[in-house]
Amino acid sequence: MYFCTKIKETQPDMEVPKKLTLKDLPDEDKPREKLMSQGKKQLSTAELIAILLRTGVQGKSAIAMAQEVLASAGNSLTALSQADAQHFKSIHGMALAKTATLMAALELGWRMQSELAAEHKVVIENSTGLYNYLLPALVDLDHEEFWAVYLNNSHKILGRQRISMGGQSDTNVDLRILFRGALEHKATIISVAHNHPSGSLRPSSADKALTRRICEAGNLLGIKLEEHLIIAIGLDGRPDYFSFHDNGLV
Numbered sequence: 001m002y003f004c005t006k007i008k009e010t011q012p013d014m015e016v017p018k019k020l021t022l023k024d025l026p027d028e029d030k031p032r033e034k035l036m037s038q039g040k041k042q043l044s045t046a047e048l049i050a051i052l053l054r055t056g057v058q059g060k061s062a063i064a065m066a067q068e069v070l071a072s073a074g075n076s077l078t079a080l081s082q083a084d085a086q087h088f089k090s091i092h093g094m095a096l097a098k099t100a101t102l103m104a105a106l107e108l109g110w111r112m113q114s115e116l117a118a119e120h121k122v123v124i125e126n127s128t129g130l131y132n133y134l135l136p137a138l139v140d141l142d143h144e145e146f147w148a149v150y151l152n153n154s155h156k157i158l159g160r161q162r163i164s165m166g167g168q169s170d171t172n173v174d175l176r177i178l179f180r181g182a183l184e185h186k187a188t189i190i191s192v193a194h195n196h197p198s199g200s201l202r203p204s205s206a207d208k209a210l211t212r213r214i215c216e217a218g219n220l221l222g223i224k225l226e227e228h229l230i231i232a233i234g235l236d237g238r239p240d241y242f243s244f245h246d247n248g249l250v
Helices: 031-038 045-053 062-071 077-081 096-119 127-138 175-184 205-221
Strands: 019-021 055-058 145-151 157-165 189-195 224-233 239-243
Touching: 031 045, 045 062, 045 096, 055 062, 077 096, 096 127, 127 145, 127 157, 127 189, 127 224, 127 239, 145 175, 157 175, 175 189, 175 205, 189 205, 205 224
Parallel strands: 189 224
Antiparallel strands: 019 055, 145 157, 145 189, 224 239
16 A cells, blocks of 8 residues: 655645835935924824824835724814723724723813813803814813813913813703903803713703803803803714804803
8 A cells, every 4th residue: 555645736825915114105204203304394194194003004104094093083173082991993903002092182282271271361252262262171071070171351361270070961060160260360251061971961950050040150250251162072073062152042
């Protein structure tokens, strides 16, 4: 009996695609080098995100991954900053380290915006100004919070304070805390805002009643309630607001 052994046919080694990094790009396309030689303003948003991601994955460069990350939020940094860790899991290659780095960078951007506003005594001239100032504090919460901004007669910010935190549908507001802060800052004007985690911008009867109470208490103290905003994330994933002042409710 003959025993035949099958001889395996040899095949040329298949080249396994390697992890694509920024180093693989031509010099003029490397975001890090471009930032250092031309300045950060010359980089696209995708290139800046690619620097944070550092590397791509098999078959996809860091820039391609950054473009995919942006597209997942409608190419909106505001919408991207509201995404949680679960959102990034749907993007191939976005492991824990990349996700954490990107989420941290986006949060730092919000905090810098608030810090700059406070340091430069920003003037709140209208509902949009108040919205832009308080958006970083209220943009992506899963519970209600109520904030107050204290202003002088020139509408310059003297300070701000979180008055209360609540559940998903309401929060209790202590007027003593609200106006104690106003007196401590020597404010003559206050503007307030709270968020609706539900996404609805429609003021509830409780919201309207609270606004009336703040107005009445302020009148007794000579402190004017200028504005009350409701901030929420719409169905399109973008934040928006309802102004009591603009709608004749203050």
